[in-house]
Amino acid sequence: MAEKTLGILELENEPITRPGFLAGPGTFQFRVKRIKVVGATTQRVTSGDRSVTSNYVECARKLENQGVTAIIANCGFAHLYQAEVAAAVSVPVALSSLLLVPFVAKTLPRGGNVGIVTYDANKLREDHFVAAGWSSAERHVPVVGIEGSKSWHRLSQTAPDAEPAELVEDVLIAARRLLKSEPEVAALVFECTAFPIAAEAVRRETGLPVVDCTVLAKMLIEVSPSHNNR
Template sequence: MTGRGEYRGIARGGKAVYGAPLGILMLEARFPRIPGDMGNGTTWPFPVLYRVVGGASPDRVVMQGAAGLLPDFIAAAQDLVRLGAEAITTNCGFLSLFQRELAAAVAVPVATSSLMQVPWVQATLPPGRRVGVVTVCAATLTPAHLEAAGCPLDIPVAGTEEGREFFRVLIKAESQDMDVDLAQQDVVDAALALVTRHPEVGAIVLECTNMPPYAAAVSEATGRPTYDIYSLVSWFHAGLRPRRFA
């Protein structure tokens, strides 16, 4: 490729789609996906490939442990790879349960959950500080989810179940309308509850892929660095397409 964006030499084929190396497995949902949400294409500064997994509702994945859905996620991931994806991620942090199986099935890099950042973030913190997690539902984020993502089982966790809007829209009612200000307040309130109960928390990881629109507000309210699926996927993609320097 020349400096003017022109190609020379032999062009290689073998895929159906080019220029979008990252595939995203999406839950089947109808709630709003605002900019910053993983399912909003304008969130990403690079092209991505989406594949909705039929029957994978938020309730079934978050509240029911994604029971019976592994074959559907594997098939969808394989479709994305056939289409041209060079790596796979998912639209719910609770899908850490499928990390090992998906990676084995598609033979490309897989990052199922924002929670996979926890060990990296922990390594950046001074002694006496630890990572805390804000999740859409603390009650169903089990040791199995944490272990699959490489998180310590005693990690401090706070959920949005007691809020007025975020949990209601995403899980309880799957509403097609959402009060964004109320949703943000629910996420911020959960983060504040987390650091109040656990003042040793020195950084926060947001489990839910719908939370990145509120990450800045969480960081400002808590005074803690805040990481989410956007930070994970940005890092993940950087390895797929390293920047070329002049």
């Protein structure tokens, strides 16, 4: 049986290759193929620039032709291009952990809410939620970001090199702020693909379930076929 392979649509900005990050060694126990989406800078994608949609589609097709069995992206804001990318290929596509919000919400006790920790709360909008299949009118999902922090500035660079301890602390600070203002939050979804490195620290401190892009990728690989038909 052919080995399953995850395809990752990457920002034009250089990925962080430190251990614990999406492009770091040992993050996944299955094969990974990566492709850089030309024009997809952090600034353009987080601003919702639709002009890069065709570039995402083209790169997804290239990944499929290279034999990947599922496709994700290394920026949760890329979910605005989910519909077009998914329609262009025949393998499962999930471009953001925002897709997991309704699922996680269903697992919580009555009165419990899902909270989102994002790269920039000022840029995460209703159209991102709708693209993920839900809306703020249907469910209360409070959002907090790390905007203004040192990590936020580092991650915006062309060649970002976030300091792991610094990033973990910035995510913890954001999570604390969210839980203080929204005590009904009973689970957290990390939008940013740099945040998995902080997931275990947040779980330990808060006692809450935390899901992120690595959880999404593993779920997607589990349900994908062992090979594509192209």
